[in-house]
Amino acid sequence: EDQVTQSPEALRLQEGESSSLNCSYTVSGLRGLFWYRQDPGKGPEFLFTLYSAGEEKEKERLKATLTKKESFLHITAPKPEDSATYLCAVQARDAGNNRKLIWGLGTSLGVNP
Amino acid sequence: SAVISQKPSRDICQRGTSLTIQCQVDSQVTMMFWYRQQPGQSLTLIATANQGSEATYESGFVIDKFPISRPNLTFSTLTVSNMSPEDSSIYLCSVETPLGLREQFFGPGTRLTVL
Numbered sequence: 001e002d003q004v005t006q007s008p009e010a011l012r013l014q015e016g017e018s019s020s021l022n023c024s025y026t027v028s029g030l031r032g033l034f035w036y037r038q039d040p041g042k043g044p045e046f047l048f049t050l051y052s053a054g055e056e057k058e059k060e061r062l063k064a065t066l067t068k069k070e071s072f073l074h075i076t077a078p079k080p081e082d083s084a085t086y087l088c089a090v091q092a093r094d095a096g097n098n099r100k101l102i103w104g105l106g107t108s109l110g111v112n113p
Numbered sequence: 114s115a116v117i118s119q120k121p122s123r124d125i126c127q128r129g130t131s132l133t134i135q136c137q138v139d140s141q142v143t144m145m146f147w148y149r150q151q152p153g154q155s156l157t158l159i160a161t162a163n164q165g166s167e168a169t170y171e172s173g174f175v176i177d178k179f180p181i182s183r184p185n186l187t188f189s190t191l192t193v194s195n196m197s198p199e200d201s202s203i204y205l206c207s208v209e210t211p212l213g214l215r216e217q218f219f220g221p222g223t224r225l226t227v228l
Contacts, residue, residue: 004155032215043205043219044156046114083177087156091215099144099209101217104163 002027006088006104013078013111021073021086021107029093033063033071034101036087044087047073078111087108115140115208117220124195125226133192134223136206141186144209146217147179150201159204162189196227 005024013019025033031058032051036044048057050066057064059084073086085108089101116139126132136145145162160168160181168181183189193200203224207217 034216035221041222041224043117043207043222046216046218049216089156099146099161099215099217100158101156103157105153105155 004104023088119220140207148205151192
């Protein structure tokens with residue numbers, strides 16, 4: 001069964017303290033892995049798409065990497081405004097024309113000033 | 114990316130009533146989706162809204178409970194029918210842009226509370 005597991009569930013960092021969030025997945029052939037940020041009371045905001053093992057994407061203090069089993073979202077020198085829930089989702093290759101995404105539960109990140 | 118708006122942003126409804134949620138996109142899109150996000154749970158796809166044809170529902174969701182309209186390439190509605198407290202949730206509309214690489218962009222969501 002296709003599945004996405006994110007860890008840790010919650011993480012609290014001091015401003016400037018770098019860390020990584022994990023997204024482990026099992027899927028029958030990966031078409032794409034997606035990272036989103038969600039602030040309270042808002043819809044998810046798209047961050048990155050990764051398609052194949054070894055791929056990396058960067059945006060400001062965030063860097064996403066992908067292996068055959070998991071993805072990491074590295075946060076370098078975080079600021080309080082990086083506090084949010086980070087969601088991971090995958091799309092299976094054998095989904096055909098089905099666009100269904102399989103979602104993790106997210107990691108709630110808090111950054112103290 | 115696309116700019117997506119939803120109405121209403123929140124509502125409190127009585128058991129047994131129905132609520133229609135609107136989703137408007139600022140550009141034409143092929144794929145539109147409706148999700149539910151309940152506290153402590155991951156996003157759950159309700160259905161894919163197809164323009165000009167019936168929506169495609171995921172397992173556990175039925176048209177009688179969640180009728181969907183898609184009259185054109187920029188607009189869709191989701192109705193939550195005969196509501197019960199278990200329907201209290203955030204409902205999200207998302208789109209996949211025609212030139213995109215399968216990433217989905219989300220609206221701000223509708224927070225529904227059923228008493």
